[in-house]
Amino acid sequence: MNTNFLQTPITYLKGVGPNRAETLQGELGIHTYQDLLNLFPNRYLDKTQYYKISQLQRSSAEVQIVGKIIHLKSVEQKKGKRLVATFADDTGQMELIWFRGQKWIRENLKINTPYVIFGKCNWYSGGFSMPHPEMELLDQHQKGLKVFMQPIYPSTEKLSNRGITNRVISKLIQQLFLETKGNFIETLSETLIHELKLLPKSESLLNIHFPKNQELLAKAQFRLKFEELFFIQMQLIAKNIRHKQKIKGFNFDQVGERFKEFYEEHLPFELTNAQKRVIKEIRHDLGSNAQMNRLLQGDVGSGKTIVAVMTMLLAVDNGYQACLMAPTEILANQHYAGVSELLANMGVRCALLTGSVKKSARKPIHEQLENGELQLLIGTHALLEDKVKYKNLGLAIIDEQHRFGVAQRAKLWHKNEFPPHILVMTATPIPRTLAMSLYGDLDISVIDELPPGRKPVKTVHRFDSNRLKVFRFVRDEIKKGRQIYIVYPLIQESEALDYKDLMDGYESIARDFPLPDYRISIVHGKMKPADKDYEMDRFVRGETQIMVATTVIEVGVNVPNASVMIIESAERFGLSQLHQLRGRVGRGADQSFCILMTSHKLSSEAKTRLETMVRTHDGFEIAEVDLKLRGPGDIMGTQQSGVLNLKIADIVKDNAILKTARYHALHLFKQDPSLEKPEHLVIRHAYAQLVKYKNIWNYIS
Numbered sequence: 001m002n003t004n005f006l007q008t009p010i011t012y013l014k015g016v017g018p019n020r021a022e023t024l025q026g027e028l029g030i031h032t033y034q035d036l037l038n039l040f041p042n043r044y045l046d047k048t049q050y051y052k053i054s055q056l057q058r059s060s061a062e063v064q065i066v067g068k069i070i071h072l073k074s075v076e077q078k079k080g081k082r083l084v085a086t087f088a089d090d091t092g093q094m095e096l097i098w099f100r101g102q103k104w105i106r107e108n109l110k111i112n113t114p115y116v117i118f119g120k121c122n123w124y125s126g127g128f129s130m131p132h133p134e135m136e137l138l139d140q141h142q143k144g145l146k147v148f149m150q151p152i153y154p155s156t157e158k159l160s161n162r163g164i165t166n167r168v169i170s171k172l173i174q175q176l177f178l179e180t181k182g183n184f185i186e187t188l189s190e191t192l193i194h195e196l197k198l199l200p201k202s203e204s205l206l207n208i209h210f211p212k213n214q215e216l217l218a219k220a221q222f223r224l225k226f227e228e229l230f231f232i233q234m235q236l237i238a239k240n241i242r243h244k245q246k247i248k249g250f251n252f253d254q255v256g257e258r259f260k261e262f263y264e265e266h267l268p269f270e271l272t273n274a275q276k277r278v279i280k281e282i283r284h285d286l287g288s289n290a291q292m293n294r295l296l297q298g299d300v301g302s303g304k305t306i307v308a309v310m311t312m313l314l315a316v317d318n319g320y321q322a323c324l325m326a327p328t329e330i331l332a333n334q335h336y337a338g339v340s341e342l343l344a345n346m347g348v349r350c351a352l353l354t355g356s357v358k359k360s361a362r363k364p365i366h367e368q369l370e371n372g373e374l375q376l377l378i379g380t381h382a383l384l385e386d387k388v389k390y391k392n393l394g395l396a397i398i399d400e401q402h403r404f405g406v407a408q409r410a411k412l413w414h415k416n417e418f419p420p421h422i423l424v425m426t427a428t429p430i431p432r433t434l435a436m437s438l439y440g441d442l443d444i445s446v447i448d449e450l451p452p453g454r455k456p457v458k459t460v461h462r463f464d465s466n467r468l469k470v471f472r473f474v475r476d477e478i479k480k481g482r483q484i485y486i487v488y489p490l491i492q493e494s495e496a497l498d499y500k501d502l503m504d505g506y507e508s509i510a511r512d513f514p515l516p517d518y519r520i521s522i523v524h525g526k527m528k529p530a531d532k533d534y535e536m537d538r539f540v541r542g543e544t545q546i547m548v549a550t551t552v553i554e555v556g557v558n559v560p561n562a563s564v565m566i567i568e569s570a571e572r573f574g575l576s577q578l579h580q581l582r583g584r585v586g587r588g589a590d591q592s593f594c595i596l597m598t599s600h601k602l603s604s605e606a607k608t609r610l611e612t613m614v615r616t617h618d619g620f621e622i623a624e625v626d627l628k629l630r631g632p633g634d635i636m637g638t639q640q641s642g643v644l645n646l647k648i649a650d651i652v653k654d655n656a657i658l659k660t661a662r663y664h665a666l667h668l669f670k671q672d673p674s675l676e677k678p679e680h681l682v683i684r685h686a687y688a689q690l691v692k693y694k695n696i697w698n699y700i701s
């Protein structure tokens with residue numbers, strides 16, 4: 001079948017009028033034949049099994065039962081009526097219930113005639129019932145086409161309200177197969193099909209929609225998942241290659257004096273092997289004539305800053321300027337203080353630019369940046385302002401990338417005629433599988449090792465009823481000179497409530513830890529930035545011992561003397577957030593603690609989160625659990641990336657297929673970068689179609 005034929009608008013399909021077309025478009029994004037063909041079932045029902053009423057379980061999934069309707073009645077309810085049938089087989093009775101279409105059903109149902117009913121059973125006050133069952137006379141059922149596995153397609157409330165049921169979708173797909181004769185163009189090369197023992201395209205599509213048996217279904221699923229992931233990887237890899245070819249980077253071929261001097265004389269500690277490896281990777285990028293676009297992942301405290309500093313020195317050594325952008329003023333200040341200290345006496349000129357830098361102080365910064373006197377600039381979003389112009393920006397580093405949008409990243413690019421090298425640092429571990437799909441177009445470095453001598457944070461879970469004991473512990477720690485964080489949740493939907501929780505908490509803490517022995521800082525989202533910074537500063541300087549805060553402190557703040565993190569209502573936090581918060585402590589030499597406070601009421605998911613936190617410190621392990629609990633949809637960054645638009649593969653469950661797909665996509669480009677070889681024409685054609693009809697498989701923007 002001609003691929004262009006599959007671009008036919010869905011209204012042309014028999015059985016689809018303008019109304020249905022509109023609903024299909026709005027609800028499922030089905031515009032064309034191709035879209036319908038690629039509407040894959042969520043799951044399948046085993047239609048070979050029949051249940052007896054006595055065998056029904058309370059938590060039943062869909063079941064198929066043979067029996068007769070022996071009685072039919074209307075029951076008044078608060079709003080309107082419902083139609084209730086008593087349905088019986090030789091083992092018992094149950095009810096069938098209709099809320100809609102009662103008249104039609106009443107007129108067409110046959111009493112005392114064998115039916116096969118199909119649907120989900122509910123258990124309600126001592127009996128089973130099935131709302132809106134699918135029904136077929138036993139006669140017809142036996143005569144009809146035997147379906148072993150019934151596909152269940154994605155559905156929405158609107159679809160079912162408008163009568164576009166699963167059966168209707170199945171019929172439309174049948175019609176599509178009639179019109180196309182089930183012939184579809186192959187999209188993968190013979191080599192791949194042979195090597196991976198894949199089912200051909202047409203057979204896969206047939207079996208995904210009308211499985212002949214379990215084995216063929218599994219094969220069809222594998223083939224289509226592979227294909228989907230393969231083409232995504234191709235797109236990502238192609239983008240990366242294109243990028244490297246097209247976008248020339250500044251060549252930092254000098255490992256010059258400053259880098260050497262720093263390495264030999266000023267490095268305050270021995271680099272970990274992971275840090276060394278990452279610096280090597282970066283140096284390789286910078287000397288490769290292409291623009292670097294690298295994501296540096298490293299757990300909190302893994303030592304990303306020193307990597308940033310050394311990378312900036314490489315820029316300076318090669319005669320370029322560099323900038324480091326942080327998401328908050330506090331962080332920018334800390335980076336500035338840290339970098340200034342590290343580079344003291346090295347004759348590198350560095351400035352800080354944030355929202356609170358006065359106009360009068362900005363002017364010289366702007367000037368010296370333009371004439372090249374300033375070599376390094378550290379700051380916040382302020383760096384992105386149009387007034388900020390560089391003489392020759394060769395490198396831009398972004399810390400904690402999730403706080404910045406793609407648009408901001410792009411803005412940095414345009415600070416120069418040629419885009420600077422970009423290094424994005426994040427402490428939010430992204431599971432490798434996800435990273436592969438999300439950032440396949442970035443190169444990724446990972447610091448997977450903490451500096452030596454770090455004592456892992458002791459993490460415990462305590463119930464609110466243990467609060468007195470917890471406070472006693474806090475008093476002891478303060479006596480030893482330590483500082484304490486107490487964090488309250490902040491969840492947008494109930495901001496007012498959260499605020500009240502925080503204030504109530506603050507008041508009771510103030511009562512338990514009174515002046516003059518104890519001094520408390522408080523930071524929350526309703527405060528002005530300047531007030532926040534003031535309170536934060538007092539805590540950083542050690543003037544206050546307790547910091548009561550909402551999650552605003554989550555990102556990157558470094559107070560080595562703070563050794564206890566108490567998280568209130570910990571069950572309300574997500575795993576990655578808990579992990580980030582815990583990362584605020586354990587930065588000094590003392591044993592640190594993280595106390596997760598919760599009520600006794602915990603969902604099983606919350607329990608898993610808490611147990612995971614207590615069990616492990618490994619950010620990647622935590623991220624994997626998080627991904628499994630929440631699915632990719634809720635993980636930051638996936639929303640824009642289109643990973644969610646996967647039609648059949650699941651990046652969590654189909655991890656192994658993803659790896660295979662990436663391997664083969666890489667291999668293909670290595671062998672035949674422009675896909676010229678005759679055996680690759682199939683793939684080349686399919687790929688071109690994908691790119692052309694972006695709306696069909698719109699994975700990557």
Ligand code: ADP
Pocket residue numbers: 269270271272275298299300301302303304305306427451452558587
């Ligand atoms: P993050 O990756 O969270 O940004 P930092 O760069 O702030 O981590 O480093 C955390 C702490 O660890 C800092 O105090 C830093 O000086 C220290 N550190 C970093 N690398 C090493 C190392 N190789 N050996 C010892 N301490 C290190």
Ligand code: MG
Pocket residue numbers: 304305399556
């Ligand atoms: Mg950091």
